[in-house]
Amino acid sequence: DTGVSQDPRHKITKRGQNVTFRCDPISEHNRLYWYRQTLGQGPEFLTYFQNEAQLEKSRLLSDRFSAERPKGSFSTLEIQRTEQGDSAMYLCASSKNTGYEQFFGPGTRLTVL
Amino acid sequence: AQKITQTQPGMFVQEKEAVTLDCTYDTSDPSYGLFWYKQPSSGEMIFLIYQGSYDQQNATEGRYSLNFQKARKSANLVISASQLGDSAMYFCAMREGTSGTYKYIFGTGTRLKVLA
Numbered sequence: 001d002t003g004v005s006q007d008p009r010h011k012i013t014k015r016g017q018n019v020t021f022r023c024d025p026i027s028e029h030n031r032l033y034w035y036r037q038t039l040g041q042g043p044e045f046l047t048y049f050q051n052e053a054q055l056e057k058s059r060l061l062s063d064r065f066s067a068e069r070p071k072g073s074f075s076t077l078e079i080q081r082t083e084q085g086d087s088a089m090y091l092c093a094s095s096k097n098t099g100y101e102q103f104f105g106p107g108t109r110l111t112v113l
Numbered sequence: 114a115q116k117i118t119q120t121q122p123g124m125f126v127q128e129k130e131a132v133t134l135d136c137t138y139d140t141s142d143p144s145y146g147l148f149w150y151k152q153p154s155s156g157e158m159i160f161l162i163y164q165g166s167y168d169q170q171n172a173t174e175g176r177y178s179l180n181f182q183k184a185r186k187s188a189n190l191v192i193s194a195s196q197l198g199d200s201a202m203y204f205c206a207m208r209e210g211t212s213g214t215y216k217y218i219f220g221t222g223t224r225l226k227v228l229a
Binding site: 031033040041042043044045048050055056058089091093100101102103104105106107109 | 150204208221
């Protein structure tokens with residue numbers, strides 16, 4: 001399977017703990033996106049990478065959130081000191097430089113107790 | 114600011130009939146792209162169709178077509194010959210082309226239920 005993969009698929013944590021999610025994009029895709037989706041809503045943009053450079057970051061991304069893509073391949077999204085409001089599905093997507101279509105991964109569902 | 118509006122929270126359609134899902138958008142950028150995605154209960158977002166703002170003809174992909182009315186700023190999705198497997202959430206999205214942003218804005222979605 002050469003699609004976008006995300007790990008873990010589900011994460012349950014206690015409030016105040018740190019969590020880290022991983023996204024592996026399609027290998028030839030330079031662009032990588034993170035989104036957050038809460039129940040009954042569409043995905044909300046969080047951040048965007050062009051290769052290893054983080055070029056855009058939403059105001060939704062508080063200081064507790066950080067994302068990296070160290071070698072321009074996989075990416076990690078870390079949430080520090082989780083809050084119940086962080087409970088959501090975190091989606092990763094990738095695309096080619098020249099393409100407009102984003103390919104989404106299956107998402108990581110985070111539950112903060 | 115760019116915005117996507119989907120006013121139909123839920124829709125029903127009889128199997129084998131056609132259905133139209135509404136989407137209106139707002140942008141001041143003359144160059145933009147419009148997208149439709151399907152999200153089954155499994156959660157994965159599946160790309161369906163794309164329409165560029167300068168495209169002269171409406172986009173079509175198999176049973177999916179996009180009714181693009183630029184002056185009205187609408188980009189409705191038409192699904193012909195509905196199948197039970199079409200039951201899912203459908204999201205309209207937009208990306209501006211010249212504003213320097215790469216982010217995609219999604220609507221709140223329409224839940225489609227196909228009836229046997």
